[in-house]
Amino acid sequence: MSQPKLAETRPVRPEVRTPPRTRFIYQDDEEMEKAFNWAQLCRLLRYLMPYRRQVIPLTVLFTLLGTVTKLSIPLLISWSIDKALMKGNGNLLVIYVGCMLVLYAVQWGANMGRIRLTSVMGQRAIYDLRADLFQHIQKLSFRFFDKRPAGSVLVRITNDVNALQDLFANGAVNLLIDCIQLTAVIIILLFLNVKLAVAIMVVVPLMFIVSQAVRLRIRRAWQGVRTIQSQMNAHLNESIQGIRITQAYTQEQPNMRYFSEVNERNRLNWNRALSLNMSFGPLIEITMAVGTCILFWYGSHQVQSGAITIGLLVAFANYIGSFWEPINRLGGMYSQLLVAMASSERIFEFMDELPGIDEKDDAVDLPPIQGRIQLDRVHFEYEPGRPALRGVSLTAEPGQSVAFVGHTGSGKSTIINLICRFYDPTEGKVSIDGYDLRDVTLNSLRKQIGIVLQDTFIFSGSIRDNIRFGKLEATDEEIERAAKAVHAHDFIVKLPNGYDTEVEERGSVLSMGQRQLISFARALLSDPRILILDEATASIDTETELKIQEALKTLLAGRTSFLIAHRLSTIRNADKIIVMDHGVMKEEGNHAGLMERRGLYYGLIQSQYKYLS
Numbered sequence: 001m002s003q004p005k006l007a008e009t010r011p012v013r014p015e016v017r018t019p020p021r022t023r024f025i026y027q028d029d030e031e032m033e034k035a036f037n038w039a040q041l042c043r044l045l046r047y048l049m050p051y052r053r054q055v056i057p058l059t060v061l062f063t064l065l066g067t068v069t070k071l072s073i074p075l076l077i078s079w080s081i082d083k084a085l086m087k088g089n090g091n092l093l094v095i096y097v098g099c100m101l102v103l104y105a106v107q108w109g110a111n112m113g114r115i116r117l118t119s120v121m122g123q124r125a126i127y128d129l130r131a132d133l134f135q136h137i138q139k140l141s142f143r144f145f146d147k148r149p150a151g152s153v154l155v156r157i158t159n160d161v162n163a164l165q166d167l168f169a170n171g172a173v174n175l176l177i178d179c180i181q182l183t184a185v186i187i188i189l190l191f192l193n194v195k196l197a198v199a200i201m202v203v204v205p206l207m208f209i210v211s212q213a214v215r216l217r218i219r220r221a222w223q224g225v226r227t228i229q230s231q232m233n234a235h236l237n238e239s240i241q242g243i244r245i246t247q248a249y250t251q252e253q254p255n256m257r258y259f260s261e262v263n264e265r266n267r268l269n270w271n272r273a274l275s276l277n278m279s280f281g282p283l284i285e286i287t288m289a290v291g292t293c294i295l296f297w298y299g300s301h302q303v304q305s306g307a308i309t310i311g312l313l314v315a316f317a318n319y320i321g322s323f324w325e326p327i328n329r330l331g332g333m334y335s336q337l338l339v340a341m342a343s344s345e346r347i348f349e350f351m352d353e354l355p356g357i358d359e360k361d362d363a364v365d366l367p368p369i370q371g372r373i374q375l376d377r378v379h380f381e382y383e384p385g386r387p388a389l390r391g392v393s394l395t396a397e398p399g400q401s402v403a404f405v406g407h408t409g410s411g412k413s414t415i416i417n418l419i420c421r422f423y424d425p426t427e428g429k430v431s432i433d434g435y436d437l438r439d440v441t442l443n444s445l446r447k448q449i450g451i452v453l454q455d456t457f458i459f460s461g462s463i464r465d466n467i468r469f470g471k472l473e474a475t476d477e478e479i480e481r482a483a484k485a486v487h488a489h490d491f492i493v494k495l496p497n498g499y500d501t502e503v504e505e506r507g508s509v510l511s512m513g514q515r516q517l518i519s520f521a522r523a524l525l526s527d528p529r530i531l532i533l534d535e536a537t538a539s540i541d542t543e544t545e546l547k548i549q550e551a552l553k554t555l556l557a558g559r560t561s562f563l564i565a566h567r568l569s570t571i572r573n574a575d576k577i578i579v580m581d582h583g584v585m586k587e588e589g590n591h592a593g594l595m596e597r598r599g600l601y602y603g604l605i606q607s608q609y610k611y612l613s
């Protein structure tokens with residue numbers, strides 16, 4: 001912290017120039033090129049397992065019923081021609097037609113039942129998958145979020161999960177129906193007439209060879225679509241979050257240019273993926289047409305030679321529809337499956353991400369903290385090869401307040417991040433009351449730490465809810481007491497609805513200082529054994545700061561506390577001051593001692609005085 005914090009000044013507008021292309025880099029989404037993964041499909045279908053006892057057996061029953069009735073009708077038609085129509089038996093014809101009506105009704109009922117069951121099951125599976133993904137993402141470490149823009153994380157929870165909807169709702173069951181129908185038709189055709197059956201099937205291998213070639217291209221195209229959408233969302237998210245700075249620096253045009261570019265690429269990728277997808281249909285249609293021609297040409301010869309009856313040829317003509325229908329749908333479903341696989345790859349990539357900050361299986365609950373905190377030769381790198389801390393060793397005794405000072409980027413916040421175990425040290429050890437932080441449960445550690453970070457986060461909800469975040473079971477009186485202790489009460493009661501005033505996400509209706517006071521109240525309410533204030537007083541005016549200083553005395557009493565404060569008043573009262581420089585501890589002592597030493601700390605204080613005078 002070599003430089004005193006500059007008051008918020010109006011930015012001097014730079015000349016508007018096209019930004020270097022490197023400004024818009026959203027790192028998440030390199031295209032993943034892997035072979036079709038059956039294990040992954042099984043993993044996905046495992047989301048249907050909870051329904052294996054009731055819903056799935058019923059669905060299979062309806063499916064079988066639907067298929068059997070459907071495939072019986074052409075046989076009835078064939079018999080009604082050969083046995084009733086050709087022999088002039090009117091009564092028999094009426095019976096056959098009556099049976100057909102009954103079969104159609106049963107088929108309709110079975111299909112309705114199946115569709116209802118599968119859509120309920122599909123929705124539930126999607127619900128479970130999304131819940132699992134969100135739960136897992138919440139456990140991931142800061143390192144994961146350092147690397148990924150929020151927008152692209154959102155895409156996976158929303159768009160990618162939605163893309164699986166069809167697979168769960170229809171895909172899996174349709175696959176079953178089609179396989180059953182195809183097998184049954186082949187058996188019936190072979191049973192009716194082997195030669196004719198083989199004749200219409202000769203084109204099938206040709207179709208598989210051609211579709212194989214289209215397959216890979218479709219898969220790549222859908223992956224491309226998802227990647228672009230992810231970049232677009234990341235850019236949108238960044239642009240909306242940073243809209244104030246964008247407008248202040250008149251960067252709307254470059255933002256728009258980039259957006260248009262991504263939007264256009266999105267359109268093109270969709271077009272490509274869709275047209276590839278649609279190429280499956282015509283492919284099947286051509287094969288179907290050839291198959292039908294073969295049937296009529298060869299079938300007519302067979303009828304003329306008396307080898308088969310006209311009724312049998314009509315039955316074949318009916319069955320040929322039921323033969324190509326599942327093949328056609330399987331082709332379409334294959335593309336649907338490829339879309340789903342592209343999305344599920346991206347979902348499972350997140351699901352397989354290890355939490356980073358792992359709880360050991362035998363992790364113990366940290367008992368009520370006394371407050372002795374030690375860093376033992378701690379090294380830390382956010383990115384390999386760029387050390388943020390280099391061999392830091394320090395001890396804070398219970399109840400002590402320790403202030404960190406040093407130039408920007410010297411490693412102060414990093415020490416705080418390690419004490420909260422948002423990251424683990426690359427080397428060395430952080431311990432509280434002798435417990436290595438890697439050996440204790442995260443919950444027992446973090447619930448004993450109160451924290452007010454630089455980036456004060458206010459959630460959408462009332463002011464009361466925001467303070468209650470520190471202790472969910474707190475009563476209204478406790479909340480007001482905490483707010484009074486940090487001098488937030490006065491401004492809160494002046495708001496239109498007092499404590500019930502609704503604040504939007506990130507609290508933009510509140511001033512920076514007010515947001516900080518609320519997070520002070522939040523931290524105080526949680527009554528932590530360890531308190532961390534990261535530049536917490538930076539945006540509070542001098543009058544409020546005096547009040548805060550008083551409140552801080554109450555807040556810090558009996559707790560071990562770490563302060564990163566730019567203001568002299570906060571630093572001066574600390575029991576121990578640590579001066580950081582490029583990730584190394586350079587000086588340690590109290591204010592008087594360090595001033596006497598006339599080293600780095602002395603220089604920092606001098607420059608702050610010089611700035612203020």
Ligand SMILES: Nc1ncnc2c1ncn2[C@@H]1O[C@H](COP(=O)(O)OP(=O)(O)OP(=O)(O)O)[C@@H](O)[C@H]1O
Pocket residue numbers: 001146382383387388406407408409410411412413414415
């Ligand atoms: N999430 C991150 N990913 C990669 N590098 C990081 C990350 N956070 C911090 N760093 C780097 O680690 C070093 C120490 O950063 P740190 O935030 O601890 O500094 P600081 O002393 O708290 O600075 P300031 O006073 O500006 O808050 C810096 O060089 C910074 O660029």
